[in-house]
Amino acid sequence: MQKFDAIRPFYDAEVNAALQAVANHPMMKALMNFAYPNVDEEVWKAQLLRTHSIRDFQINFAYQAVQKVLEKSSDGLSTSGFETLEPNTSYLFISNHRDIILDTSILNVCLFDHGLVMTASAIGDNLVKKDFLKTLSKLNRNFVVQRGLPPRELLESSKLMSEYIAQLLLRENRSVWIAQREGRTKDGNDATHSGVLKMLAMGSDEKNVLDYFKKIKIVPVSISYEYDPTDALKMPQLMAEAREEIYIKEKNEDFITLLSGIIGQKKRIHLHVGKIIDTELDQIQAENDNTNKQIQALAQVIDDSILQSYKLWPTNYIAYDLLHHTDTYANEYTEAEKSLFERRLEMRIDGNNEVMREGFLAMYANPVINQLKYRHASQA
Template sequence: MSKFDHIRQFYDSEVNEALQSIMHHPMMKALMSFTFPDVDEAVWMEQLKRTHSIRDFQVNFIYQSVQRVLEKSSDGLTTSGFEKLDPNTAYLFISNHRDIILDTSLLNVSLFDHGMIMTASAIGDNLVQKSFLLSLSKLNRNFLVQRGLSPRELLQSSKLMSEFMYHLLTKENRSVWIAQREGRTKDGNDATHPGVLKMLAMACEGKDVIPFFKKLKIVPVSISYEYDPTDALKMPQLMAEANDEVYIKEKNEDFITLISGIIGQKKRIHIHVGDILDTELDKIGAEFDNSNKQIQALAQVIDDSILSTYRLWPTNFIAYDLLHKTDQFSDKYTQKEKQLFERRLEMKLGAEVKTLRDGFLAMYANPVINKMKYENV
C-alpha cells in the first residue's frame, strides 16, 4: 500500500471497476441524462464500460457535463493568460475560491481547451461523505483534504498532503489546483492564508523554502462570476460572524451549496492565469531570511496577482454604488442591469432584505475596493 492511498485519486487501473460500481446509481443517471439528454441510457452506459482512464472519463463525460452547465446557467466562459503556460509543464495553480466544484472544473476545461495538463485538485473530505460522491471525486482526479482533525492529526495530515502534491508535481508531472484558503471566500475579499503555504512547505523538511517554492512553479489564478450562484446561501454565516456568533452548518448544507453552485445562474465567468512566480521568489529570498516572513511575503505576491487581474463585472460596480450611495461607477453599467441586480437582491433575501442587504452588496463590492488599490477602475 502507498502511504497516499487514503487521500489519493483513483489510479487508471481502478477506474473501470469504480465506474461499473456507480453507473446504475440514481445520481449518475441524473448526471448523464443532464449531460446527454438526447442519448439513450444504454449508449452512455456502454461507453462508461469501455472507459479505463481518468483522462478518458474527464474528456468524454465530465468535460461535456461542464459544457452543459455553462450552456444552461451562464452567458459563457472567457479566459486570459493561458498562452504563457507550457503544455508539457506541471504547475501549482493557487486560486481564489468562490464555488465548491466549478472553480476547479472550469480551470480544467480551460486547460484542456488550451492543450495543457489538467489538474489534480484538492477537495475537503466533508464534501464527499456519500460513497457515490467520493467515487465521482476520485474519478475526477480529486485528492482529499481531511477536515475536523485534532491538532496532532492535522499536522500529520498536512505533511502527507504536502508530500503528495510535491510527488504529483515533480514525479508525475501532474498539475495541481489548491484554493488560497480553506473554504470559499464569502465576503468577496480574496486573501491567501499563509497556513496554506506553510502546509505546502512541509515537504521541503526544513530546507530553504524559496528554492522549494520555485520548483513547484506556482501560478496564481483569479476566477470571477458575474453572479455568484450561492450568494444568498453565504449570508447566514456572514451574519453570524458579524454578531460574533459561532456558525453551525445545517445538515446537508454543503451538498445544497454544491448543487446550487452548479445549477444557479452565473451569467459571465472569467478565468485569468497569472505569471509563474519566479523572479518574485528571488526578491523575497533576497529581502527576508526568515521563512515565516518569506511565506507572508509570498502570500502577498499571490494576492497582488489575483486581486489585480480579477475581472470586474457590472454587478460589482452596481453593488459598490448601492452600498456607498453613490453613482461613481454609473458609466460601468446600464439602468437595466441595475434593476436586474436590485430585483435579484430582493428575491434572494426576501423579507430579510434590510438586515442582510449590506453584507450581500459588500460581497460584490469588495472586489472593486480591492482592485482600486492597484489601478483606477
C-alpha cells in the first residue's frame, strides 16, 4: 500500500526502529518522566525498546500519559453512550473538536476501557512539522491531513485520504476519528462542514453515497470541557475574523496551543458517543435525490446529535448570563463558580476591549444558545 506512505502512521514492523531513534530525545524523556514520575529512566527505556507495535505503545505508554494529564489538569472525565457500540467493530467517529491532541486521546482511552476498537485519527500537517512530533503522531496511529494546498493538489490529497479512510474502516477493521470541520472550533459553535463529508464520499465504491455512509457506520461524538485551556489563545484569530482580516499565525503558535491544551486546567470533561447514523440515512434518501442536498441533510443529522448531547457546564451558563446581562440560569451555578469564571475572564482578557470580552463569553455561551434553538424547534 505504498500509495498511502505520505500520510499513514507506522506499520508495526516500523515501530521499534522509530522508538530507538527517539528514545533519547529530550521530549521523550520529558513525556516519560511525566507519565511515569516514579520509574527510573533505564526501566521505561528498556520497556520502550521492547515495544514492537502501535497497540503496545498506546496501551503501555500513551494510555498512561493521558491518564496522568487527566489526573493533573482536570477534575475528572465522565462518559456516556459507549454501551451502544459493539466490540471488534470499526466505526467512523465524527467529532466536534476542541483540543488538538486530547479529543482523540481521551476517546481512545475510553474505547480501550470499553474493550472497543481504537481509532486511527486525522491530524493536520501543520502540527507535525517537528520531527519528534511527527514520529510521536505516527506511533499514535495518526494519519496526516495535508493543508493549504492549491485546488488541484487539494483534490488529489482529499481523494487519497478518503481512500485511506475506506481502507482502514472496511478492510482493516480499524475505527477512524475525524473532526467535523477543518481545525478546532474557536467560537463554541460546533458545525459539520459538508466538505468533510464530500471528502469521505470520494472513497465510496457504491452507486449511492448514502449506502456508503451506512456501510462505514458514522458515530457522532460530542466532547465538552468545563474550562477550555486554550480559550484566550483562540481570541486573536476570532478578533481578526470579526474585523474581516486574514489571520496569520505566529511562529510556533500551533505548538504552544498543543502544549497549553494538554497541561492547562480543564476542570470537568464529558465525552458522549451518539448512536450510529443508520435509519436517518434511509429518510434522507427518501426525501432527497440530489447528492449535495443529501450531504447537507447528513451534516444536519450529525450536528443534531453533537449539539444535543453536548454537556453544558456551569461555565456555559455563567457566560450566557454575563453576555446577555441576565440571571436566567442562576440556578445552574453557584456564586463561587461565577466568581471563579469572572476572575478567569479578568485575567485572560483586556477589560477595556469589549469586542474581545464578548468573543470570550460567546465561546462558552454558544453551546447554551445552540441547545436553546433545538429545544424551541422540538416544541414548535
